[in-house]
Amino acid sequence: MRYERQILMPDHDYPIAKGLKLILSVIGVLCFKDWKVSYSGPTCILIRRGAIDSSTAETHRQDLIKYLHHDKMRDYFWSNNRIKPVLVVFSDGGPDEAPRNEKVLQAAVKSFKMLDLDAMFVCTNAPHQSARNPVERRMATLSRDLCGLIIPHDVCGTHLDAQGRTIDTVLEKKNFEAAGRILAEVWDRTVINGFEVIAQYVPPASTAASESTEANDVLWRDRHILQSKYCLQVVKCQDESCCSPMISRLRLYLEDGFLPAPVMFRHGLYGLEAFKPCPNDYYCPSVIPELQKLICPVCKKYFFRKASLTKHGKIHKNLATIFELAEEEIETEVVSSIDEGGVQIIEDMEA
16 A cells, blocks of 8 residues: 655745844855765754845845855865856745846856856745755754743843834844844754854845846857756856857757756657657746747747847847848849959859
8 A cells, every 4th residue: 555645845936024134144055975965964044134134136136155165165166176067056036036136146146256156056846845955954943943932122221212213223133143143053053963053143245236247148048058947047158259168068968058848758668768859838828828829930940038039039120130231241242243344154063
């Protein structure tokens, strides 16, 4: 007798609380065990004050860069005195982390260029699969450490009036900083599956995101980026005048460097039976009705966003203009040679 249970978990609705709060940015490192990716590894937590700071693609990028260069993370992220050339990021698919969003793309390209990576993949779970996010498995342990913990809101003195309204912003900042540091001290002593937790309170700072020059270049995006609903891929091209040579052997396994589209396959009489290459979101029920509208009619490349498809269309328009100019130059040369008394010889292939 066999019993199977399918794990399902409602997707996050990401409510925005009106009250004052602390925002957590949790990064879980996945270590390799017996040449396989495990669910275990060190956990990094950054705590911010919600009233001033916020959770955005830029803050997540800064958090990632911060921990990639952390002394305790060098054994996991570094090799031969540099960061490992291929970086894979799994996110929970929130508005500030979904790979289909433009701000996430901008942040990914900035990280890709800053770290000089061969490839960067930002992926998220399909609907109703949040339980399979590795970080979710660690949240239970982190929540358990908070049982019985009471953090007073007036460590440095009360900053609220009788109605609960803020009357002293300076004192409020000190109280939240004290609460964040207490929370960081509690989690900093936590051990999950034999791996340490690194927690830190981050004081409010400027997190204004500047747009990436490369990400706004239509031609650069077309050569280096492949974006779908659940996955964002940024890969080096083979033009050494544009990108430095790859350090990894990624192209030995992926000819163009990009992950192929996830397609259904079945075991047939003669082995695996799969389909020919198709658009990345071909098997996403929510995208299929709009699929044809998101495929370039010229090169058949798929784009998740109509805005990206429109920008991509400029490349073909520019190429068409170049070809037209080239044809005009050829015709001009032929006419000028005839006027100068030249003889045009046309061989008859049937003679």
